[in-house]
Amino acid sequence: MSVLEVRDLHVRVDDQNEHKEILKGVDLTMKTGEIHAVMGPNGTGKSTLSGTIMGNPRYQVTSGDILLDGVSLLDKPVDERARAGLFLAMQYPAEIVGVTNAEFMRAAINARRPDDDPISVRQFIKELDHNLALLDMSEGMAERYLNQGFSGGEKKRNEILQLLMIKPTFAILDEIDSGLDIDAMKVVAKGVNSMRGAAFGSLIITHYQRLLDYIKPDVVHVMMGGRVVKSGDADLARKLEDEGYTGLRDELGLDIQLTDEN
Amino acid sequence: MVRVKPFTTAAELATFSADHHEMASLAALRQQALAAYPQLPLPTFEKIRYQRWPLFNGNLAPEQAANQTVTSTSMSAPVAPLATTGAADQEPAMIQQLDLQVPRVQLSAEAQAQGVVALDFFQAQREYPELFAKYYGTLAAPALANRLAAFHTAAVNGGLLIYLPAGAKLTAPLTLELTQSGDNGQLYAQHLLLVAGENSEATILATRHTTTAGSASANIVEELILEQGAQLRYTAIDGLKNTTYLARRAYLFADARIDWALGEMNDGDIVTDFNTDLVGNGSQADFKAVAISTGSQFQGITTRLTNYGLHTVANILQHGVILSDATLTFNGVGHIVKGARDSDSQQENRVLMLSRTARGDANPILLIDENDVRAGHAASVGRVNESQMYYLMSRGLSKDLAERLVIRGFLGSVLTEIPVAAARAALTATIERKLIDGQRHRDRAQ
Numbered sequence: 001m002s003v004l005e006v007r008d009l010h011v012r013v014d015d016q017n018e019h020k021e022i023l024k025g026v027d028l029t030m031k032t033g034e035i036h037a038v039m040g041p042n043g044t045g046k047s048t049l050s051g052t053i054m055g056n057p058r059y060q061v062t063s064g065d066i067l068l069d070g071v072s073l074l075d076k077p078v079d080e081r082a083r084a085g086l087f088l089a090m091q092y093p094a095e096i097v098g099v100t101n102a103e104f105m106r107a108a109i110n111a112r113r114p115d116d117d118p119i120s121v122r123q124f125i126k127e128l129d130h131n132l133a134l135l136d137m138s139e140g141m142a143e144r145y146l147n148q149g150f151s152g153g154e155k156k157r158n159e160i161l162q163l164l165m166i167k168p169t170f171a172i173l174d175e176i177d178s179g180l181d182i183d184a185m186k187v188v189a190k191g192v193n194s195m196r197g198a199a200f201g202s203l204i205i206t207h208y209q210r211l212l213d214y215i216k217p218d219v220v221h222v223m224m225g226g227r228v229v230k231s232g233d234a235d236l237a238r239k240l241e242d243e244g245y246t247g248l249r250d251e252l253g254l255d256i257q258l259t260d261e262n
Numbered sequence: 263m264v265r266v267k268p269f270t271t272a273a274e275l276a277t278f279s280a281d282h283h284e285m286a287s288l289a290a291l292r293q294q295a296l297a298a299y300p301q302l303p304l305p306t307f308e309k310i311r312y313q314r315w316p317l318f319n320g321n322l323a324p325e326q327a328a329n330q331t332v333t334s335t336s337m338s339a340p341v342a343p344l345a346t347t348g349a350a351d352q353e354p355a356m357i358q359q360l361d362l363q364v365p366r367v368q369l370s371a372e373a374q375a376q377g378v379v380a381l382d383f384f385q386a387q388r389e390y391p392e393l394f395a396k397y398y399g400t401l402a403a404p405a406l407a408n409r410l411a412a413f414h415t416a417a418v419n420g421g422l423l424i425y426l427p428a429g430a431k432l433t434a435p436l437t438l439e440l441t442q443s444g445d446n447g448q449l450y451a452q453h454l455l456l457v458a459g460e461n462s463e464a465t466i467l468a469t470r471h472t473t474t475a476g477s478a479s480a481n482i483v484e485e486l487i488l489e490q491g492a493q494l495r496y497t498a499i500d501g502l503k504n505t506t507y508l509a510r511r512a513y514l515f516a517d518a519r520i521d522w523a524l525g526e527m528n529d530g531d532i533v534t535d536f537n538t539d540l541v542g543n544g545s546q547a548d549f550k551a552v553a554i555s556t557g558s559q560f561q562g563i564t565t566r567l568t569n570y571g572l573h574t575v576a577n578i579l580q581h582g583v584i585l586s587d588a589t590l591t592f593n594g595v596g597h598i599v600k601g602a603r604d605s606d607s608q609q610e611n612r613v614l615m616l617s618r619t620a621r622g623d624a625n626p627i628l629l630i631d632e633n634d635v636r637a638g639h640a641a642s643v644g645r646v647n648e649s650q651m652y653y654l655m656s657r658g659l660s661k662d663l664a665e666r667l668v669i670r671g672f673l674g675s676v677l678t679e680i681p682v683a684a685a686r687a688a689l690t691a692t693i694e695r696k697l698i699d700g701q702r703h704r705d706r707a708q
């Protein structure tokens with residue numbers, strides 16, 4: 001079993017000459033075998049949390065820690081964290097011309113293996129074909145340049161394809177459902193569910209209860225104002241859907257401005 | 263102005279011409295160039311200061327090889343086999359030249375049937391004097407244009423003629439492997455004269471390579487003449503190690519078309535003069551080049567396409583990468599002269615700098631003397647895209663590998679132009695090697 005711990009995490013972004021504290025003490029612990037969901041209003045720091053866990057250099061950790069199996073990740077660059085078992089399906093994946101999807105996934109798999117023991121072409125193709133079929137993707141997608149000209153939904157599916165090929169220990173999925181039609185959402189959920197098991201944990205950031213109907217979470221966290229303000233079981237997400245964030249904020253007696261009220 | 267001492271004497275040069283049974287008119291032109299070059303100005307290339315480079319070093323003949331005559335009278339003299347000839351039996355047409363020796367020519371049945379000529383520079387003068395009289399140093403690369411051109415004319419000590427008769431159509435590419443030893447003290451003043459007759463069609467795959475770096479200079483001139491309606495794809499991968507001047511100049515008659523795809527993967531300092539004159543109406547030139555500068559080398563690449571004829575179309579695309587303390591300057595010159603109505607001149611020049619000490623420039627220069635035209639340019643000097651790097655590294659790829667993949671995409675424009683898979687693979691491998699070397703050098707320095 002593996003454990004990913006976020007302890008009293010404070011994060012700042014430096015935007016020109018403005019220093020903005022975005023995360024103000026996030027605590028969160030997850031284990032393999034569990035699926036956690038994070039919900040919260042726009043601009044509250046969910047993507048900041050996922051990017052900071054992954055090691056995006058634009059986020060500055062000012063205090064607190066991120067630990068994988070008790071070892072701090074803070075001084076490790078993003079590629080080392082990835083090889084240590086983390087994966088982040090991004091809200092806005094980059095497009096890269098000249099590198100095919102298949103070639104990229106093979107490089108990512110081999111980055112986790114010893115130099116003298118790369119995955120065989122046969123094995124790779126077998127897994128690729130299996131996962132393409134699982135996600136209802138055409139074989140042509142693997143030969144296209146990485147995300148180049150992919151539609152919004154295709155990019156999301158492609159993030160899940162990478163997840164299935166790389167098989168990380170912990171996967172953070174940042175709004176993997178945004179912009180997906182209902183069928184595509186089911187397909188993506190099928191992909192994530194196929195990873196479920198004792199050796200895999202996931203943190204799913206979403207705005208919609210619907211995704212959680214297909215991927216049932218063990219724990220739901222609500223983030224507001226740069227903190228986790230409440231955690232609970234799957235019912236918490238349903239309650240939020242009914243009452244909205246304002247209701248929860250008032251119930252908890254929090255003094256937080258939500259972006260959509262004036 | 264710096265005084266230039268002629269590199270040889272008129273008498274020595276006369277002996278050289280006689281030994282090579284040179285055409286009288288060319289021997290006379292040599293003497294004229296020898297007298298003229300020290301006084302002629304060096305050509306100027308924007309932002310490329312190469313004036314103090316050792317571009318005039320070396321002897322007419324190789325040092326150690328005093329007993330081995332370079333004369334072309336003995337056509338049977340075998341050329342030492344090149345290390346890279348493994349694929350020779352699959353390549354239908356292959357021309358190999360080691361230093362300035364008599365080339366080894368192996369023409370395909372197709373090329374032979376269509377009367378294609380590929381010959382040693384000196385032998386060709388004897389067999390095709392009319393081609394030399396008409397095209398050598400006259401149209402594409404004027405013999406006395408400036409100090410570097412005239413020096414070449416005086417010193418040219420070997421090369422090739424390639425002639426495609428009118429109507430010849432080669433379906434398979436013609437491969438040129440031109441190798442310079444580099445460390446034998448011999449000035450490498452190599453000349454390629456390529457004449458593509460009316461409506462001929464061919465693909466050239468050229469590689470230029472220096473085996474071991476040395477102090478002798480290289481002054482290489484390629485002149486390409488495309489007669490009316492000729493279509494030429496010209497791919498070249500250059501891996502030169504000595505200080506080099508490289509002129510690659512084409513002259514296009516009506517409706518001729520040239521597609522350049524060049525990989526400047528040199529390891530030494532180089533100044534280039536890439537030039538295409540679109541003289542005939544309706545002629546077209548598409549020029550694509552990629553370059554990588556590493557270590558402390560300087561690559562100054564100037565590409566000039568000039569629209570003279572009506573309805574001419576000229577495109578330049580140059581992408582380059584710089585590591586360590588190296589310099590890479592791209593000048594793209596698009597010139598539309600008065601009267602070249604309904605012409606088009608477009609260009610894009612971009613460089614990526616991969617270290618803080620890298621120096622790079624991308625200068626688009628548009629000179630438009632006619633109103634009824636279309637012209638445009640884009641240029642940038644930048645760093646590797648951070649979000650692309652982050653994305654690739656977030657999947658576990660090391661920084662160096664991620665960087666190489668992003669760069670491969672950036673250089674992909676030329677790679678996709680290369681018509682033969684083996685040549686594409688060769689350029690990809692060369693790019694990979696240069697980048698790995700450059701990254702190693704940089705990562706050590708940091």
Ligand SMILES: Nc1ncnc2c1ncn2[C@@H]1O[C@H](COP(=O)(O)OP(=O)(O)OP(=O)(O)O)[C@@H](O)[C@H]1O
Nearest residue numbers: 013014015022041042043044045046047048049058
């Ligand atoms: N690089 C940056 N520069 C300046 N501000 C930033 C930067 N990155 C994030 N922020 C700010 O930090 C806050 C949190 O952003 P974040 O993207 O983490 O929110 P989120 O919870 O993911 O929102 P959403 O639900 O809309 O995706 C926002 O106010 C955002 O503008």
Ligand SMILES: [Mg+2]
Nearest residue numbers: 046047048091
């Ligand atoms: Mg977000």
